[in-house]
Amino acid sequence: MGLKEIRWHGRGGQGVVTASELIAEAAILEGNYIQAFPEFGPERMGAPIKAFTRISDEPIKIHSQVYTPDIVMVLDPTLLGSVNVTEGLSDDGILIVNTPLGEGELRAQLGFNGKIYAFNATKIAMETIGRPVANTSCAGALVKASGLVKLENLLDVTEEKFKEKLSQKAIIANKEAIKAAYEAV
Amino acid sequence: MKLTIPEQELMEKGHMACLGCGGSLAMRYLLKALGKDTMMAIPACCWAVIPGVFPYSCLEIPLQYVAFEATGAAISGMEAALKAKGKKDGVTVVGWAGDGGTVDIGIQALSGAVERGHDVKYVCYDNEAYMNTGIQRSSATPKGAWTTTTPVGNTRFWKQTNKKNIVEIMAAHDIPYACTASVAYPEDLIKKAKKMKDIKGPCYMHIYAPCPTGWKYPPEKTIELSRLATESCIFPLYEVTYGKYKINKDIKDEKKKPIIDYLRSQGRFRKLDEETIRSLQKHVDDEWIKLKKKVECFGEE
Amino acid sequence: MKKVLSGNSAAAYGSMLVRAEVISAYPITPQTKIVEKIADLIANGEFKTEFVKVESEHSAMAAAVSASLVGARTFTATSAQGLLLMHEILHWASASRTPIVMVNINRGLAPPWSVWADQTDSIAQRDTGWMQFYCESCQEVLDTMIQLYKVAEDKDVLLPAMLSEDAFLLSHTSEIVDIPDQEKVDDFLGTFDPEYKLDVNRPMSFGSLSMPHQYYYEFRYKIAEAMENAKNKIIEVERDFEKVFGRSYGGFLDLYRCDGADIVLVAAGSMSSTIRIAVDEMRDKGHKVGLARLRVFRPFPVEEFKKLAKDVKIIGVLDRSFCFGYEGAFFTEIKSALYNMDDRPLVKGYVVGIGGRDVTLDVIFEIIDDCMKTTDTKEESFKWIGLKG
Known part of the structure; x- marks a missing residue:
């Protein structure tokens, strides 16, 4: 596998860091090494933020920021146009975007030649969770698009992570969102 | 004759205080009231020197010397550690600081400690200036007083502002108990100290402790002067227990002494003009009325 | 037990594993997650400790010194401006011979405001008589905390120790951390029971005035000597730690x-x-x-x-x-x-x-x-x- 670097784009309060941690924790279940960190600095509700995940089958030594991600995940469609989400992403990379737009429209808008996965995570979240919280469905889409971790492991760590914070009903809804997003991309 | 003051001495002979030191009397009375199961923090102040030079100490209690502004924090740490160790029961944790260490540099740590509700007793012995460093003004120095940083030469550069009212600041923290006491009234002081010891939670005591060296009066007059301060209502004896005000030494209007007697007995007020004396009298009168109103509105039933 | 922990969480878990009896701390970015995590652990009933939520870092360190003198194992954490505000009491802690352990998140000093990695804050405390350790990974943060109490509380050392980790690069980076068994840590560390302490049954004074011809000079020499003693102790503890926990970091x-x-x-x-x-x-x-x-x-x-x-x-x-x-x-x-x-x-x-x-x-x-x-x-x-x- 080697070292894979994921960059997450979202806004403060959307659960971006939580999503990045879910993927990291699922990767650990499969015997991998991980690192997860938020963008360095103060986080502000509603402001654009980034988070990062590193996954590798060997111990991860590096302790500097991520400049050339292999995968970019955009949780919030309103960031397109104001944040350069493809920065450092080569044509070998993968871009996954929560958007009502189709893949073609998106490609035209971003001028990106690599793999693009466009899907409407907010719509999935509304249908499953009942609120526009797209972080778990984005994690589900990332699993499908990247193949970095297995779907069942993501579902397991989601259960584990949320069991003290959310009601059983909310946990089931989040897992539904993950599955629906997995199917959608 | 029945003795009204406990015989036990926890402050031994051989201390290093000046002749007639009010702060030394205050410590002696306080420890008589609190007894040997007392743990104390003392910041920079006269009392950082009075107990003696290493390895001697005139105090027979465990004692930590702490940084000038740190008394409130130090007693918080002591109390927390005693609780963690299961040794807090029966032990009184006391912060003992001068006026500068209380009302100026130490006010933040003190405010924090009482707000957090630690079971600690903070006692300020007030000699109304930085005496250990040689008589510089503090915010407890009264208006009109000479100090080395408010010198009175041709320009009459005495302290221009009134004394900070720390007792009311402490009462405003909504602590169980805040009071004043004076070395001229040892029974009252001891009664209040015992009351603090029995109350669980933060308590504050402010002791009037004259300094013959800094106030420029003969050392044998310490008690007389202290009594005059209370009788002229410059330093009233009162307490605030769970928000209820009580005056412990009532001064009837006809018995209330004019402050000019008090001012004229000390060299530090020697050059005061009539106008300043009048303004000081008015301030004392206003504060006394205010206090009596508080008793009227929020007195003990 | 393996857990995903940031450098901050590792420090919080470390304070629980060593069974810190008193914690006095004040929040500052990027250290806040340490005090928050400690508060969570207490609120969940996992961690029994006296947590003094002081009103400043100066008070955090002053309360820690007094708590340690009473004989409690004491922990605190800070960063940058907070560490600088503590400076006076850092000297007080070493001269009082209190084996406090503190985590400092290395952060830039203002102005201009910077909350990012910079080691000037701890380097500026070089002469305070604290041992200083710098960590590279979240696992090392946790392990070093255990080691530091063992070194600091040794009767031939009795000096405070500072563990520094870089802002965000470690404080906010989550890694896989192996949390050692509580029993093993208990056995390794033992309890803290200093010979000289604040005790109403054996009253003594700490920090009395000392004249130039008396013992101040010798007290300072004793601190210098304790630092020398710490050298052997650090190596010894590292060796023992490896035997018990299977990890080592090269000592110095x-x-x-x-x-x-x-x-x-x-x-x-x-x-x-x-x-x-x-x-x-x-x-x-x-x-x-x-x-x-x-x-x-x-x-x-x-x-x-x-x-x-x-x-x-x-x-x-x-x-x-x-x-x-x-x-x-x-x-x-x-x-x-x-x-x-x-x-x-x-x-x-x-x-x-x-x-x-x-x-x-x-x-x-x-x-x-x-x-x-x-x-x-x-x-x-x-x-x-x-x-x-």
């Missing part, structure tokens, strides 16, 4: 591929990890480059540096701090340690990463390249790397 100097190296880089904290990658790449290309990670800054590992210097041609020192009017502190001190050697290597100094400027692989390669190009072994050199015009 964590040497990586230094065997037969011509050039050795010295650095502290998170950038060491990046240097390891650079060293691997250089070695693959046949260049003899190594890393000596400075793990302990006080007491300073003079003998370890001398030993390292014997077979090395160039030592490149990376400082993530700067002492205005001279140079980086590590650079100065390493040169000083080697001064009396007959045949010493050239020591070159580089300032990097100030205020959180990322220390990337490119930065490291630039430094290695600069070392490799050096031909004149008498050349004094000191550089700020990557300054913008």
Whole structure:
């Protein structure tokens, strides 16, 4: 596998860091090494933020920021146009975007030649969770698009992570969102 | 004759205080009231020197010397550690600081400690200036007083502002108990100290402790002067227990002494003009009325 | 038990594992997650401790000193401005011989405001009589906390210890951390029970006035002696720790591929990890480059540096701090340690990463390249790397 670097784009309060941690924790279940960190600095509700995940089958030594991600995940469609989400992403990379737009429209808008996965995570979240919280469905889409971790492991760590914070009903809804997003991309 | 003051001495002979030191009397009375199961923090102040030079100490209690502004924090740490160790029961944790260490540099740590509700007793012995460093003004120095940083030469550069009212600041923290006491009234002081010891939670005591060296009066007059301060209502004896005000030494209007007697007995007020004396009298009168109103509105039933 | 923990969470779990009896702390970015996590652990009923939520860092340290003098195992954590506000009481803690352990998140000092990695805050506390450790990973943070209490509380040491980790690069980076069994930690550490303490049954005074002809001088000598004693203790504890927990960090100097190296880089904290990658790449290309990670800054590992210097041609020192009017502190001190050697290597100094400027692989390669190009072994050199015009 080697070292894979994921960059997450979202806004403060959307659960971006939580999503990045879910993927990291699922990767650990499969015997991998991980690192997860938020963008360095103060986080502000509603402001654009980034988070990062590193996954590798060997111990991860590096302790500097991520400049050339292999995968970019955009949780919030309103960031397109104001944040350069493809920065450092080569044509070998993968871009996954929560958007009502189709893949073609998106490609035209971003001028990106690599793999693009466009899907409407907010719509999935509304249908499953009942609120526009797209972080778990984005994690589900990332699993499908990247193949970095297995779907069942993501579902397991989601259960584990949320069991003290959310009601059983909310946990089931989040897992539904993950599955629906997995199917959608 | 029945003795009204406990015989036990926890402050031994051989201390290093000046002749007639009010702060030394205050410590002696306080420890008589609190007894040997007392743990104390003392910041920079006269009392950082009075107990003696290493390895001697005139105090027979465990004692930590702490940084000038740190008394409130130090007693918080002591109390927390005693609780963690299961040794807090029966032990009184006391912060003992001068006026500068209380009302100026130490006010933040003190405010924090009482707000957090630690079971600690903070006692300020007030000699109304930085005496250990040689008589510089503090915010407890009264208006009109000479100090080395408010010198009175041709320009009459005495302290221009009134004394900070720390007792009311402490009462405003909504602590169980805040009071004043004076070395001229040892029974009252001891009664209040015992009351603090029995109350669980933060308590504050402010002791009037004259300094013959800094106030420029003969050392044998310490008690007389202290009594005059209370009788002229410059330093009233009162307490605030769970928000209820009580005056412990009532001064009837006809018995209330004019402050000019008090001012004229000390060299530090020697050059005061009539106008300043009048303004000081008015301030004392206003504060006394205010206090009596508080008793009227929020007195003990 | 393996858990995903950030450097901050590792510190919080560390305080629970060592069973800190009193914690006094004040929040500051990027340390806040430590106090929040401790509060969570207490609220969940997992951690029994007296948590004093003080109104300032000055009070945090003052309360810690008094708590420690009562005989409680005490922990605190801070960063940057907070550490500077503590400065007066840092001296108080070492001179009171209180074995407090503190985690400091290395962060830039204002102005201008900066919350990012910079080691100037802890370097500025060099002379306070605290032991200073710098960590590279979240696992090392947790393990070192356990080690530090063992060293600090030793009766021949009784000095406070500071554990530093870089802001965000470690404080906010989550990694897999193996949390040792509580029983093993209990056995390893034992309880804290100092011979001299504040006790109503055995009253004594701490910190009485001492005249010039009396004992102040000797008290200070005793601290110097305790720092020397700490040197052996640090090695001993590291060895014992490895036996029990199966992990070790090299004691004072964590040497990586230094065997037969011509050039050795010295650095502290998170950038060491990046240097390891650079060293691997250089070695693959046949260049003899190594890393000596400075793990302990006080007491300073003079003998370890001398030993390292014997077979090395160039030592490149990376400082993530700067002492205005001279140079980086590590650079100065390493040169000083080697001064009396007959045949010493050239020591070159580089300032990097100030205020959180990322220390990337490119930065490291630039430094290695600069070392490799050096031909004149008498050349004094000191550089700020990557300054913008």
